[in-house]
Amino acid sequence: MKSEMGYRFKGSGFNAPEEKRKYEQKRESLQAFADWLGRVKNTDDFLNENKNVEQLYKSAEILLVNNKITVDEVHGLIIILEDNQNIEASGLFASAVYNNAPDEEIVFDLQVPLFGLGYRLNEGKVLVNKAHVTGCFGQLAKGQLINLGESEYLPGWQTGNVLINYGELSSPLSNGKGLYLDYENVLQFELKTADKRKFGGTVDVRSFDSKGVFIDRNKLAVFGLKTDFIGLPKICYVRKKDSRWKKIATPLKIRKYQADLQAKLEPGRYDYHDAIEILKDFGPRPAESIKKDLGQLLKEAGHEI
Numbered sequence: 001m002k003s004e005m006g007y008r009f010k011g012s013g014f015n016a017p018e019e020k021r022k023y024e025q026k027r028e029s030l031q032a033f034a035d036w037l038g039r040v041k042n043t044d045d046f047l048n049e050n051k052n053v054e055q056l057y058k059s060a061e062i063l064l065v066n067n068k069i070t071v072d073e074v075h076g077l078i079i080i081l082e083d084n085q086n087i088e089a090s091g092l093f094a095s096a097v098y099n100n101a102p103d104e105e106i107v108f109d110l111q112v113p114l115f116g117l118g119y120r121l122n123e124g125k126v127l128v129n130k131a132h133v134t135g136c137f138g139q140l141a142k143g144q145l146i147n148l149g150e151s152e153y154l155p156g157w158q159t160g161n162v163l164i165n166y167g168e169l170s171s172p173l174s175n176g177k178g179l180y181l182d183y184e185n186v187l188q189f190e191l192k193t194a195d196k197r198k199f200g201g202t203v204d205v206r207s208f209d210s211k212g213v214f215i216d217r218n219k220l221a222v223f224g225l226k227t228d229f230i231g232l233p234k235i236c237y238v239r240k241k242d243s244r245w246k247k248i249a250t251p252l253k254i255r256k257y258q259a260d261l262q263a264k265l266e267p268g269r270y271d272y273h274d275a276i277e278i279l280k281d282f283g284p285r286p287a288e289s290i291k292k293d294l295g296q297l298l299k300e301a302g303h304e305i
Helices: 027-037 050-066 071-080 087-100 252-269 272-280 286-300
Strands: 002-008 020-026 105-108 126-129 144-147 162-165 179-182 187-189 203-205 213-215 220-222 227-231 235-240 246-249
Touching (some): 027 050, 050 087, 179 286, 213 252, 227 252, 252 272, 252 286
Parallel strands (some): 105 126, 126 144, 144 162, 179 213
Antiparallel strands (some): 227 235
């Protein structure tokens, strides 16, 4: 038996959703979802343990073997039980549904703050957040993540593919392994140099544990090669592993590559669909493509890669 309900919510971020939308729910799935929420321990640190997060996600996948739930249906279930004390953890349940559903582009726009939305998102899928999510948005994702709303702590934690930000982030970026592209903020890097240089910005990047590629309106940063690189239009900073950053003039070929790259990405600033199309030119793993290009240019400039 199915029922329909309307849910009123405030849009957040760009391309705000309609004021009211209808979702369908299977009543027979409601009890299974409620039972799953009962497995969450209502303690402050429960979701901080990776083993607990992984166990919850796996148990959701097992439950879905005999309970086929669509993307719209899981959103409806979350609405029904939004007052449950453990509802924040249902981002992991929704993630299991996303990964088992045929949908390639999924939009989350509920006014229910969730943890772990986009956990282990499959390669080939795009998850668009238009609302407010709490922790670990897109953790361990292999698909593409787009933030048009607000994301709290550890956004993109250990994400392996792409995170594009047009919205607000309330936490430093760290442990990145893929491509992080920010159209809204200026990324901030604190470097251990002789002058203790700190790039001004609104989003802090903890470069010491990152292995990814970070791009904003005027910077390109690449970590994970033997030589890490942070480039501005005319100067750049380079360092070998466990050494201090060194300031140098940006080699001309790298300066051109960086300018061309940012010009190519610029049309995606106003429409995330354009950004997705642009990134297709870089192949399934854009960060690896950019690392390969920059690594070769650094090698030509006399830096170890």
